[in-house]
Every structure is written in C-alpha cells, then in structure tokens.
Amino acid sequence: MRSSLISRFPGFPAFQAHLDSLGMFHMDLRLERVGSALAVLGLDHPDFLSVQVAGTNGKGSTSTFLAAMLTSSGLKTGLYTSPHFVSVRERILVDGEKLPEAAWLDAAEATLRASVDRAPGLRMTYFEMLTVMAAWLFRESGCRACVFEAGLGGAHDATSALGHHLTVLTPIGLDHMAVLGPRIEDIARDKALAMRPGVPAVSADQEPRVGAVLAAVAAELGAPLSFARDVAARAGARAAHWPETPGLPGPHQADNLRLALAAFHLLAEGHGLPQAPEALDRAAREAFIPGRFQMVPAGRDLPAFVLDGAHNQPGLECLGRALASLAVRPVAVIFACLGDKDLAAMLPLVRALTDGPVLVPGLDAPGRALDPQDLAARIGGNALPVTDLAAAFARVRGTTGTVLVCGSLYLLAEAYGLRPEWLAR
DSSP states (O other), X not given: OOOOOOOSSSSHHHHHHHHHHTOTTOOOOOSXXXXXXXXXXXXXXXXXXXXXXXXXXXXXXXXXXXXXXXXXTTOOEEEEOOOOSSOGGGGXXXXXXXXXXXHHXXXXXXXXXXXXXXXXXXXXXXXXXXXXXXXXXXXXXXXXXXXXXXXXXXXXXXXXXXOOSEEEEOOXXXXXXXXXXXXXXXXXXXXXXXXXXXXXXXXXXXXXXXXXXXXXXXXXXXXXXXXXXXXXXXXXXXXXXXXXXXXXXXXXXXXXXXXXXXXXXXXXXXXXXOOOHHHHHHHHHHOOOTTSSEEEOOBTTBOEEEEOOOOSHHHHHHHHHHHHHTTOOOSEEEEOOBTTSOHHHHHHHHHTTOSSOEEEEOOSOTTTBOOHHHHHHHHOTTEEEESSHHHHHHHHTXXXXXXXXXXXXXXXXXXXXXXXXXXXX
C-alpha cells in the first residue's frame, strides 16, 4: 500500500459495525452515489486493466478463473466477488490473498471522505461502499488488472459505475425477478446493459431468447459482442493449447473455464498480454472458490459433504448434472433459499437430488428467507423443517454417504461459520 490515512474507525470491528449499519440487503438502483465517489477518487476510469463479469450463474467461478490466469501471467491482479462467507475481507483479494485490516480501514476512510463527507446526505449502500473500496485498494496495491463480479443485474449494478475494458456475460437465467423483471427477456436486458459503447464483450452460450436480447443490446450500444465458442474458433491453434480440465469439479466448471479463457484471450489480444499455455494450465488447476461443488471428505463423526451455491433453476440443473457425472447420489439434502426465487421450477429439482430426507433449516436472512416449515411443506415428501443449520448437521451426524448442502450462498455462509476450516482448499 502506498498511503496510510488517519481513520475514523478505531479498529476493524468499528468499521464492520458501520458497514453492517448500511444493511447488507438494502438496494437503491442508482449509480450517482458510487459514480460520484469514484470520480472524486479518480477511479471512474482506473489506470488498471478492468473486467466486469455479469450474468446469473457461474459469475464467481468465471471471475476466479480469469483472475487466476492474469496472476499466473505475471500481472498483479485484484478480484472483487460477493457475497462473503465468514469475513467481508473475502470479497476483495489481491493475487488470491486477503488484504490486511489496516488497508481496509484506509480504504473505508478514503471512500467516506469522497462520499458522505462531501455530501452529508449521500449514504451509499453496503455493496456500493465495498465496490469503491475495492477499486481504491486495487489501485493502492499496485494492481495491473482487476476483475469485478457484478452483484445484481448490470444496468444499475455498482460495478457498472467503473470504466471497464471488457464485459463478460455468464449464463443468464431467471433470478431476482422482483427486481429485474418477471421474464427472462427482462432479466437478460438488464444484465446486457452492463455492456458499454465500444467496449468488447464476450458471452457464454445462452438460450436463444437470451442470445437475441444480448445481440440486440450490443447493436444498440455499439459494443462488439462475441461468444466464447467463436473466440476459441478465431484463436485457432492457440485455443488448441488452452486447458480443458479445471481444478474445480463438475462439467459446468469446464464451461466457466472456457468463458474465462475466451475473456483472457480478448484481453491479451487487445492489450498485449502474454498467452503462455503453462500459465493458463496452472491457473485452471489451482483456481479455488469455496462453495462451488466443493467436496468435503468425511471427518470425525460427520459424513462427506458437497457444498454448492446453486440457488435457482439453472444452478440446480447444473448441480444435478455434476452429481450424476461423478456418480454421487446424496443420502440427504440440506436446503434453504430466499423468498424471491422461482420455487415452482426449483423444488422439483431439489426433490430429485436424493431418495433420502431434505432437511430445511431456518436461514439467517431477515425479511428474505422463507419460513422452514412452509418451505418444507412445499417441498413435500421427506422434507423436514429444522431450527437451523447446526440442527441439520446434528441430524446427519453418523450418516454413511454424502450429504448435499445447497440452495443459497447464505446457507453456505452459515456452514462455513460452523466449520471455518472448510473455507480452505
């Protein structure tokens, strides 16, 4: 870090209390606040190479793969993802490592000076403040490239207030319908508006309705849009040396890896980055992100677990295929989800994941979580409500076989809170 500011926070707990006071789930879909703070800090068009990753499923994995490729290629790289599981410091990484608490306090002070100190009525949301802090920390850390995972949508997401050199679009499906719109076309258009005039964009394969929306928005904006398969075809012989097997398990991770490789190739072509096959292979093998088909071996009196953040219909479909490809049939499922999900599409997929019980714990997401008794009743069959995740773990203690935990990243956060050692590879 190049500078140290006198912070208004006496320590990290005081900063955490301020951040929590903003409300993790509070949304205000305007870019003026975050855009103004970034402009004051000279970060609206940062001097590092910047990539935004938007979409519905695979954003975290694609972002992690791409950041690992940039790091392996010799560029100091920042990675901004969400949500976190145990510590908010998980959201902002440099070359895969968390930054010191003191650096976070400096970033918070710089952000507040650029926002509420200049305009006392300007109160940023939780995600907006972290987005500005991430950009500031990446610059102060000397990053040459940064990857920003969008939080929700694209048109009004805080990460869209930054100037980017490439937009990456992962598979788009029904999600956050209460905010983005009820139809897949509404959601696709909002996420497509992450694209900007003259800035290249690359997309995963999409269902036809989504692909048509992306193409139409790209034409409106004048954003050169490619699909990952077409980038690979243009790369020709070079693409033949791209790694095909990711270190993260599951067939869907191969798709995420291909999208990240296509994004890296466009960056390399446009900005003169090296494209060493051995560096890309190392990144594919070593990239790690918790909660993405994470397999935890049995230990002590607990069974083996698969932890997966599948939280919508496409995610659960991918999860089902991944389990089948590895011949894993869970003996039980622990499932909880937020109330804005398409339950009619999701719950049949959940029931199909196991022949055993589906345990439905209460979820610590006030105002957003579904009541476990109501959710268990809607799942039907062998679904059983339990008080919380600790109670669900107690129910499966001593079980032989694999237990699946899925439905929400917030459920996984509670799992890592109970078992923080699972956050490591």
